Amino acid sequence: MCSLHCGRTERKMTGRKVRNMEEFASLSGLSRPTLSKFFNNPQSVRPSTRERIKAALDRYDYTPNIYAINQNRRLTRNIGIVVPYLADPFFAEVARKLEPLCAASGFNPILLSSHGDPDREIENLDSLRSIKPAGVLLAPLGRRTRQADLEAFWKGIPTVLFDCEIEGVGDAFFGSDNSQSIGLLVDYLCRTGEAPAFFEMANAPNPNANKRRVAYEEAMQSQGYDPMILSVPGDGWEFEKVGFEEGGRLIRARALPSDTVLCSNDRLAIGMLAAAYESGIRVGIGEGHALRVAGHDDHPYARFTCPSLTTASQDYGAIAGQSLSRLLSIIEAGSRPDDYKAELFDGSLVMRNSA
Amino acid sequence: MCSLHCGRTERKMTGRKVRNMEEFASLSGLSRPTLSKFFNNPQSVRPSTRERIKAALDRYDYTPNIYAINQNRRLTRNIGIVVPYLADPFFAEVARKLEPLCAASGFNPILLSSHGDPDREIENLDSLRSIKPAGVLLAPLGRRTRQADLEAFWKGIPTVLFDCEIEGVGDAFFGSDNSQSIGLLVDYLCRTGEAPAFFEMANAPNPNANKRRVAYEEAMQSQGYDPMILSVPGDGWEFEKVGFEEGGRLIRARALPSDTVLCSNDRLAIGMLAAAYESGIRVGIGEGHALRVAGHDDHPYARFTCPSLTTASQDYGAIAGQSLSRLLSIIEAGSRPDDYKAELFDGSLVMRNSA
DNA sequence: GAGATAAATTTACACGCGTAAATTATTAGA
DNA sequence: TCTAATAATTTACGCGTGTAAATTTATCTC
Numbered sequence: 001m002c003s004l005h006c007g008r009t010e011r012k013m014t015g016r017k018v019r020n021m022e023e024f025a026s027l028s029g030l031s032r033p034t035l036s037k038f039f040n041n042p043q044s045v046r047p048s049t050r051e052r053i054k055a056a057l058d059r060y061d062y063t064p065n066i067y068a069i070n071q072n073r074r075l076t077r078n079i080g081i082v083v084p085y086l087a088d089p090f091f092a093e094v095a096r097k098l099e100p101l102c103a104a105s106g107f108n109p110i111l112l113s114s115h116g117d118p119d120r121e122i123e124n125l126d127s128l129r130s131i132k133p134a135g136v137l138l139a140p141l142g143r144r145t146r147q148a149d150l151e152a153f154w155k156g157i158p159t160v161l162f163d164c165e166i167e168g169v170g171d172a173f174f175g176s177d178n179s180q181s182i183g184l185l186v187d188y189l190c191r192t193g194e195a196p197a198f199f200e201m202a203n204a205p206n207p208n209a210n211k212r213r214v215a216y217e218e219a220m221q222s223q224g225y226d227p228m229i230l231s232v233p234g235d236g237w238e239f240e241k242v243g244f245e246e247g248g249r250l251i252r253a254r255a256l257p258s259d260t261v262l263c264s265n266d267r268l269a270i271g272m273l274a275a276a277y278e279s280g281i282r283v284g285i286g287e288g289h290a291l292r293v294a295g296h297d298d299h300p301y302a303r304f305t306c307p308s309l310t311t312a313s314q315d316y317g318a319i320a321g322q323s324l325s326r327l328l329s330i331i332e333a334g335s336r337p338d339d340y341k342a343e344l345f346d347g348s349l350v351m352r353n354s355a
Numbered sequence: 356m357c358s359l360h361c362g363r364t365e366r367k368m369t370g371r372k373v374r375n376m377e378e379f380a381s382l383s384g385l386s387r388p389t390l391s392k393f394f395n396n397p398q399s400v401r402p403s404t405r406e407r408i409k410a411a412l413d414r415y416d417y418t419p420n421i422y423a424i425n426q427n428r429r430l431t432r433n434i435g436i437v438v439p440y441l442a443d444p445f446f447a448e449v450a451r452k453l454e455p456l457c458a459a460s461g462f463n464p465i466l467l468s469s470h471g472d473p474d475r476e477i478e479n480l481d482s483l484r485s486i487k488p489a490g491v492l493l494a495p496l497g498r499r500t501r502q503a504d505l506e507a508f509w510k511g512i513p514t515v516l517f518d519c520e521i522e523g524v525g526d527a528f529f530g531s532d533n534s535q536s537i538g539l540l541v542d543y544l545c546r547t548g549e550a551p552a553f554f555e556m557a558n559a560p561n562p563n564a565n566k567r568r569v570a571y572e573e574a575m576q577s578q579g580y581d582p583m584i585l586s587v588p589g590d591g592w593e594f595e596k597v598g599f600e601e602g603g604r605l606i607r608a609r610a611l612p613s614d615t616v617l618c619s620n621d622r623l624a625i626g627m628l629a630a631a632y633e634s635g636i637r638v639g640i641g642e643g644h645a646l647r648v649a650g651h652d653d654h655p656y657a658r659f660t661c662p663s664l665t666t667a668s669q670d671y672g673a674i675a676g677q678s679l680s681r682l683l684s685i686i687e688a689g690s691r692p693d694d695y696k697a698e699l700f701d702g703s704l705v706m707r708n709s710a
Numbered sequence: 711g712a713g714a715t716a717a718a719t720t721t722a723c724a725c726g727c728g729t730a731a732a733t734t735a736t737t738a739g740a
Numbered sequence: 741t742c743t744a745a746t747a748a749t750t751t752a753c754g755c756g757t758g759t760a761a762a763t764t765t766a767t768c769t770c
Contacts, residue, residue: 019756020755020756020757021756021757022756022757030718030719031718031719031720032719032757033718033719033720033758033759034717034718034719036757036758036759037717037718040758044717045717045718046716046717046718046766046767049717049718063484063485064756064757065426065755065756065757066422066485066486067422067423067425067426067487067755067756067757068422068426068725068755068756068757068758069756069757069758070422070757071420071422071423071426071725071726071727071756071757071758072724072725072726072756072757072758072759073757073758086441086447086450086451087444087447087448087451087655089442092441092442092447093442095441096441096442096468096470099468099470108482110465111466111467112466113451113454115451115454127463129418130418130421131421132422240655240656240658240659241658244658244659270656270659271659273659273661274658274659274660274661274663277661277662278662278663278708300442300595301595301625301656303595303596303599303629304595304599304625304626304628304629305629305661306628306629306632306633306660306661307632307633308629308633353633374726375725375726375727376726376727377726377727385748385749386748386749386750387727387749388728388729388730388748388749388750389747389748389749391727391728391729392748394727395728399747400747400748401736401737401746401747401748404747404748419726419727420725420726420727422725422726422727423725423726423727423728423755424726424727424728425727426726426727426728426755426756426757427726427727427728427729427754427755427756428727428728429728
């Protein structure tokens with residue numbers, strides 16, 4: 001807690017443990033309210049006093065009781081981060097970027113994963129509510145999100161959504177411009193070979209999937225092609241498995257309408273690449289290759305697929321950074337904004353060997 | 356909070372919000388101490404009273420203030436879970452198993468990742484300490500862990516280690532029997548082809564790597580072979596990258612002493628498989644294959660590598676389950692055990708197409 | 711060095727709950 | 741129906757902090 005404010009990352013506990021602020025006050029020769037001010041904001045006390053407190057902090061082992069602090073504060077300095085599926089590298093990555101940013105702003109990030117379960121998502125929000133966070137960064141599950149519950153939560157606590165937008169919920173939204181990035185991919189694929197078919201899971205949990213399909217259709221039409229949608233059964237978050245099984249089925253049945261497949265996301269593509277490999281289909285560009293496969297997201301493993309995966313990267317950094325700074329400005333303003341703000345960031349094409 | 360005890364996952368907030376237990380007491384016609392008992396343990400009040408409280412809970416919107424509770428309790432019901440690298444699927448998986456188990460026991464799991472950074476690990480423990488958790492489940496970083504700090508933490512809070520054992524720290528340890536699982540792999544590989552070389556990163560962050568190397572050496576010797584260690588430069592957690600670059604270097608330089616390579620973990624193997632693919636080396640068993648590659652851990656993507664990866668699976672469930680139940684028994688006992696307990700679980704061979 | 715300003719101190723109360731002791735009400739068993 | 745056991749209530753205090761108002765002290769400017 002303290003390390004956030006006074007910049008100390010390690011203690012030299014040469015002295016004994018101090019029970020409470022009262023005791024620490026007499027030990028350091030200051031009054032408790034002054035110390036209280038210091039711990040809330042070191043800049044709010046005179047530099048000379050600040051140094052005295054820091055010196056005392058080195059001599060004695062004292063940490064303010066976080067429960068007593070938060071019981072009385074109007075607002076805690078906790079920020080909830082709720083993601084739909086932490087085992088998914090995209091969210092693991094965003095969370096990893098978010099944590100140090102929160103800490104740098106003096107806030108305490110609390111990371112929760114819904115593990116793909118809508119009930120779990122609401123449970124996570126409930127448990128956050130009991131912690132009275134200053135705000136919440138939420139990447140909703142999407143299609144299966146219990147919208148009414150989410151809306152009720154949002155009314156009580158400043159909430160910024162990212163990755164997945166939900167109608168009528170949240171003070172702001174930051175995500176990727178699927179239309180732009182899919183456009184980039186379709187454009188590239190059309191330019192360098194056959195126009196791509198679009199491979200997706202029929203019951204995708206996340207509305208981005210729908211946006212990407214629509215973006216694909218529009219991009220194809222603007223290039224003068226008829227869209228070719230391959231919508232395979234499947235739900236949940238086991239994309240690789242669906243890509244492998246259903247993609248393999250399509251390959252073996254020779255049911256692909258094009259020698260180029262654009263997958264709705266990299267995880268589907270990873271599964272499909274594995275299926276193609278097992279079917280002895282050579283994936284890639286140029287002579288001797290029977291299939292081109294592209295994905296979307298620039299998954300951390302996209303570099304290591306066989307062949308390496310051509311894809312579109314999302315601007316994780318911008319999404320994480322802007323979501324947080326928007327939330328912080330809402331928190332600091334102390335009042336909810338009147339205007340809902342949504343911002344989409346461009347992706348960029350990552351050309352590798354699969355297409 | 357309450358949902359853990361009274362089993363309600365959703366509220367019907369037909370009534371108004373209740374500020375505190377006092378107010379809720381008068382609304383429900385009971386006394387505050389009785390309600391306090393109920394929230395600590397619903398079984399401690401008479402069934403009829405229990406029903407009255409639950410009914411009131413449905414009528415009014417009341418949640419006990421978690422900060423006020425924890426300020427006064429001797430022990431919070433928080434359990435810290437600290438992992439070295441959450442983006443690593445092994446830890447993501449263990450964490451995913453741990454969370455519902457904690458919740459089912461009435462505890463609140465707090466998940467923190469050290470992101471491969473030893474300072475971050477200690478910071479995580481410090482921030483946990485300020486939360487006064489009942490206990491902590493810790494998978495240490497390993498080699499780079501700041502042992503003295505860790506030891507100081509452990510002395511204050513019940514701590515069970517898993518995955519990676521640290522000399523002289525922790526009330527118990529649960530992990531995989533690397534000797535057994537590596538033995539299984541070496542045995543299988545020797546039986547079905549050339550004896551394997553062992554591919555590892557020289558400065559692995561985790562001591563399991565050393566244990567695996569030693570286990571490999573012993574297994575090879577007991578089979579009558581000389582160990583062949585391929586120790587490549589590299590540190591950190593980017594195993595795939597090291598496997599890809601250094602593995603690729605070995606392959607292109609034809610520096611592999613055997614046509615069979617056992618990788619210290621699956622992530623290295625994933626990188627090496629990608630490198631082999633790019634070099635045009637066919638990996639697998641039987642005719643027309645030039646290289647066999649095996650891994651260790653049964654990474655979630657091991658099914659989807661090209662070819663699918665032969666590996667040894669760790670018993671995630673047992674490790675997670677036993678670690679937690681040991682910690683809970685220490686917490687319930689209210690005193691630290693005299694005897695340190697370490698238990699290793701067997702892995703099992705997962706035969707796929709790469710070896 | 712005086713006045714203006716800023717900071718620290720004192721005093722006092724509040725927060726929402728745990729918990730112990732003594733008392734009263736309820737239940738179970740015969 | 742009575743008694744013993746059990747549960748609930750009342751009363752009272754404590755936990756470690758936030759925070760407001762009034763006062764005193766230190767610092768700065770000229």
